[in-house]
Amino acid sequence: MAPVEQDMRQRTSRWPAAQDIWRLRMGYSGPHEIESSVTSFLARDHALFIDGQFVRATGTDQIAVDDPASGKVIAQVSSASSADVDAAISSAHTAFEDGRWRNLRPADRERILLRLADLLEARAEAFAQLETLEQGKSIHMSRAIEVGASIEWIRYAAGLTTKISGRTFDVSLPGGPTRWTSYTRREPVGVVAGIVPWNFPLMIALWKVLPALASGCSIVLKPSEITPLTALWLAELAREAGVPDGVFNVVTGGGEVGRWLSVHPLVAKISFTGSTVAGKAVGTAAIDGMKRFTLELGGKNPAIVLEDAILDKVVPGLLTGGLLNGGQVCAAVSRIYVTRNRFDPLCEALEAAIQAMVMGSGMDPAAQLTPLASATHRAKVEASIQQAAEAGVLIRRGAQAPAEGHFVSPALVIDPDEKTPLARQEVFGPILSITPVESEEEALQRANDSTYGLAASIWTQDIDKAMAISQRVQSGTVWINSHVFIDPNMPFGGMKMSGIGRDFGSAWLDGYLEEKAVCIAH
Structure with missing residues (x-):
């Protein structure tokens, strides 16, 4: 073994892979046996959740849900018809109009959401196991993010229910004996359609449900047909927490269900997370119906590594930022631009790291890379x-993928031509591309040369450069010396083709509320 390669492999042993970082941060060990509540849930005859009850779909079509680690079917769910979607929306609309939820005291809505957080916390291990079984991600990640972080998001959103406020105004209307008082109030928009992707099924479902419920709206949730199970279980938990019947509904099915939701006249707001192509269709439908909408879409997210960056921090940071959940993260690092003097060492370190990774089932606590969510996505x-390899792009592959399941060996793409589709389009897999640049200015220009603008990171010890470059990066979120970490109090969303609107933060409910002006003559 060459001295440089040997040194890199020795150094790589100190750099934990993406899943290990979450395990080390959260202090979790391996999973116990599959809980009986999970096996019982999987064995159910899964129906739609409408008006507070599980009801059979009007049609007979079923959707198979498989375990990505084995490809074996673990459950069947109903495929909703247009009549089923209409029933769910009508239920939500009735619940909104009669005020059973929006007319509760804000403190009472807050208390119910806090109870939902407590219930999820009490069943955290079961939800984490179910999420890993249907989506494939590491059990460490399911525990720490899908469930652990989701509980924090619920409690954060619960606090917003009592923070909705208006403003008062001095107005210059005709005076005389008449006096004027003007103020605004903010009111829930109505029925929300929440359309959820398959990469973080539980957490992103809650990102739709929480602002809708906190603002007093009702919601119809459509999980991905690939990962519908935790959303159905969540609806049951919401009912137990005290959410009134009809306020929270779940319909399962494919893209046509999302389309029916998007065009339905009783839907007032659409919250969508997914691909840019699908998001454009949702946005078009929303505009046609004059609906409010929030779109969190794709990304081709750059990392700029400057000359003074510390390699021992950069390597684990890029592994986490790029390979978390097998790269199935909208904000994941996919393009790395590094000054030429640091290019070879960083390439060697990343290649050694991906070759040393352990691939396996998400239920295996030792697995560092787990399967992709579906056979279709794996093939894509x-x-x-x-396609990139056939075009002559140099690609280094990492650990060999298991033969069974939807695994993809990680890939390091070396200095790709910027016109290569792999370098321009979101792939959503365990792929990192790395490109040398001659200057920081070139790195910035290449980083911004994209139709996407969701997230980016800058790696440097120079705070002046970090501040200056971060202001010029065209991304909704810019991290310095980290990547992919988010927080309920930090707004998140994209520029350019990466979306419209923001989630999280103190203004999270704004997109779910109408502002009404009231003017009183007295």
Whole structure:
């Protein structure tokens, strides 16, 4: 073994992979046996959740849900018809109009959401196991993020229910004996359609449900047909927490269900997370119906590594930022721009790291890379890699993927031509591309040369450069010396083709509320 390669492999042993970082941060050990509540839930005849009850779909079509680690079917769910979608929306609309939820005291809505957080916390292990079984991600990540962080998001949103406020105004209307008082109040918009992707099914479902409920709206949730199970279980938990019947509904099915939701006249607001292509269709439908909408879409997210960056921090940071959940993260690092003097050492370190990774089932506590969510997506990712290789792009593959399941060996793409589709389009897999640059200015120009603008990171010890470059990066979120970490109090959303609107933060409910002006003559 060459001295440089040997040194890199020795150094790589100190750099934990993406899943290990979450395990070390959260202090979790391996999973116990599958809980009986999980096996019982999987064995159910899964129906739609409408008006506070599980009801059979009007049609007979079923959707198989498989375990990505094995490809074996673990459950069947109903495929909703347009009549089922209409029933769910009508239920939500009735619940909104009669005020059973929006007319509760804000403190009472807050208390119910806090109870939901407590219930999820009490069943955290069961939800984490179910999430890993249907989506494939590491059990460490399911525990720490899908469940652990989601509980924090619920409690944060619960606090917003009592913070909705208006403003008062001095107005210059005709005076005389008449006096004027003017103020605004903010009121819930109505029925919300929440359309959820398959990469973080529980957490992103809650990102739709929480602002809707906190603002007094009702909601119809559509989880991905690939990962519908935790959303159905969440609805049951919401009912137990005290959410009134009809306020929280779940319909399962494919893209046509999302389309029916998007065009339905009783839907007032759409919150969508997914691909840019699908998001454009949702946005078009929303505009046609004059609906409010929030779109959190794709990303091709750059990392700029400057000359003074510390390699021992950069390598684990890029592994976490790029390979978390197998790269199935909208904000994941996918393009790395590094000054030429640091290019070879960083390439060697990343290559050694991906080759040393342990691949396996998400239920295996030792697995550092787990399967992708579906066979269809696995084929798409492999096709993108193959297309680039056939075009002459140099690609280094990492640990060998297991033969069974939806695994993809991680890939390091070396200095790709910027016109290569793999370098321009979101792939959503365990792929990192790395490109040398001659200057910080070139790195910034290349980082901004994208139709996307969701997230980016800058790696440097120079705070002046970090501040200056971060102001010029065209991304909704910019991290310095980290990547992919988010917080309920930090607004999140994209520029350019990466979306419209923001989630989280103190203004999270604004997109779910109408501002009404009241003017009183007295």
